[in-house]
Amino acid sequence: MEFLRQIQDFLEKVLFSALLLCMMVIPWKHALHMFQQNRYEPGRYIQWGKDQLKVWKHWLFPVLILVLALGCIVIPDYRLGKIATVWLAVFVGGVTLYREKKKNYIKPLAVTARVKRQIAVMLVLNCLWLIPAVMLTDYPLWALWVVAACWINWLLIFPMAWITSPFEKLIKKHYMKLAKEILKSHDRLIKIGITGSYGKTSSKNILQQILSEKFYSLPTPASFNTPMGITITIREQLKPTHEVFICEMGADHVGDIEQLMDFVQPQIGLVTSIGPQHLNTFGSQENIVTEKMKMIEKLPVTGFGVLNKDNELIRNYYIKNKCPIAWYGIEQEDVDYRAVNISFGPQGSSFDIHTREGADIPFKTRLLGEHNIANILAAVAVGRHLGVSWEQLQSAVAQVRYVEHRLEVKKINGYTFIDDAFNSNPVGSAMSLQVLKTMPGTRFIVTPGMIDLGPRQHEINKQFGMKMKDCADEVILVGKRQTEPIVEGLQACGFDMAHVHIVATVKEAFGLVYQKAAYTDTILLENDLPDAFNQ
The missing domain is CATH 3.90.190.20 (Mur ligase, C-terminal domain)
Structure with missing residues (x-):
């Protein structure tokens, strides 16, 4: 009889472990979702977690479950306590599922190949966590272990990240190598790099409109400004017939721009603006300036740089490169391309571009805001360097479409x-x-x-x-x-x-x-x- 009771107890725990695994799916998904929104960076994820703990309402449900769990543990009857614990797990799973269905996510979890690998590792980690739920014989400890399963996935993110990190680095290195070989095979390709704290995507889209007047050009899509985003663009979209590659380069850590410059090796570099963006990860404004200006300093001496003189941080930076530089701005007068006579209306903007040679060329655009006009100036500077005529520039600027979600x-x-x-x-x-x-x-x-x-x-x-x-x-x-x-x-x-x-x-x-x-x-x-x- 004792043996049969042990078998029954074991089967009950296995069945209950399966129930727990199902109950853990929603917290598991939510933890991965938040890790993705924190750019798969444990440091960001920790800071986000600390911020969540400061909000008292986030404590209500966990504290309630803990109180109920302690109530289950002190029940004197062993079998009744186990039944109460099971029903507590069912309650937690039901409430969690209900709350999940009520949520309307702004940015849902993107189930990429990387996330699929993370899911596989998380599944293994969850199963390992549940082994004690089958093996433990001490009832209070077993009950606490079961209740902890409700929240353990928020912590399992860290071993998951540690396990998957070497594989992600190898995959990244392999595909970047393939993309670099593709770039080398396009020996006549004009490569343009764009970076800045803000204005990168808008400048890239404007530049694409301008250069398409004369060249068959390829821009990185949307905000594909990371090493893997750029790699995907090169491997999947760059064709032998392309004449220009416009590459947006993002950075939120020291070394990011330097890595991307070594990867793409553009001949033309544009820095739109520099400000206090990503201070949490850069550590200081000085680090941001130094890193963003690598866009110009890593250009070949025969290259061409375009810089925003209205930006004080750029204007006061000592550039360690002798390549030619074209300056643009609205407030500063001593520039190669300056926007004057600016006016805005519901239908768009109009302005003149005053050149260093003294010419004033009128422009119209449906875009709004001085920062968009500054982005147009930057694109015009690149266009003129590549031989696009003023008539083509006026036509292209008039046709520039709104960049999605940017004014x-x-x-x-x-x-x-x-x-x-x-x-x-x-x-x-x-x-x-x-x-x-x-x-x-x-x-x-x-x-x-x-x-x-x-x-x-x-x-x-x-x-x-x-x-x-x-x-x-x-x-x-x-x-x-x-x-x-x-x-x-x-x-x-x-x-x-x-x-x-x-x-x-x-x-x-x-x-x-x-x-x-x-x-x-x-x-x-x-x-x-x-x-x-x-x-």
Whole structure:
């Protein structure tokens, strides 16, 4: 009888372990999702976790489960305690599943090949964790082990990252080597590198429009500015017939631009702007400047650099390269290409480009904002270097389409929106407010603020709030905790707080907009944070 009881007990634990594994799937998926939104970087993930622990409501459910678990453990009857623990696990699984179904993710988990490898490792780690649930005979310890399974996946991310990291590095190295060989085989290909804290993607798209007037050119798509994104573009899209390759290069760590420059080896380099973006990972503004300017310093002496003289950090940097440089700007007069006579309207912008030789060439574009005009200047400088005529440049600039989610004017349900939702930054947000100021009707702004600005994040968001006065009439803030600095700025500048509204989600923000706005009004969407940072 004792043997049969042991078999029954063992089978019960196996069945219960299978139940637990199913219960762990949602936390497992959520942990991977947040790890992905933190760019697969354990350091970012740890900082995100610390920020989550500061929010008291995130503690309610875990504390409740812990109290219930302790209640199960102190039940004197062993069998009754086990049954209570099972029902507690079923309750946790049911609540977790319900909460997951109610969530409307801004950026769902992208199940890439890398994520599939991570899922496989996480499955193994989960199974290893559940072995004690079968083997443990001490009831209180077994019950605690079972309850811990509800949250262990948040910690299993770290061994998973440690296990998969060497494989990811080998895969990355292999495919980058193949891509580099493809680039070498295109010995006549003109390669252009673009970097900066902001303005990279917009400048790249404008440059593509301009150069397509004369060349068969290939830009890296969307925000494919990482080593693997660039590698995919080269391996899958670059053809022998391409004459120009426009490569956007992103960086959020020291060494990133240097690595990409050694990889692509462009002959032309463009640095759009430098500011306090990714301070958490760079560590200092000085590191950001030094790294971004590698774009110019790693060019061959026979290469060609294009730089924004309005940016103080670029203007004051001593460049350790003797290659020719073309400067552009709006505020600075001593430049090769300067935008003057700028005017904005609902239909776009008009301006003249004043050259160092004294010519003034008129331009029109549907794009809005001075930073977009600066991006056009940068593209024009590259175009002129490559022999594109002024007539071709005027035609191309007039045809430039909005870059998705970057001051993109669009109609949604009959309402006029200025969509500037992608990766807001201090310069871009200030420009977008100036654009909103010129718009008709009641002016709305919907924003969760800015992130990834290190110790200056609070100060910059407070300044953002102060700049809203006289530019916006109604302010809708998404996320109470993260928008507190904006509220401070609004109060400091004397904004009428009766017209400031704080909501929890983007969905609620849109509902409020549709309730308050008229079709003649203008709504600015400034930044759209990933789910991991919406608080």
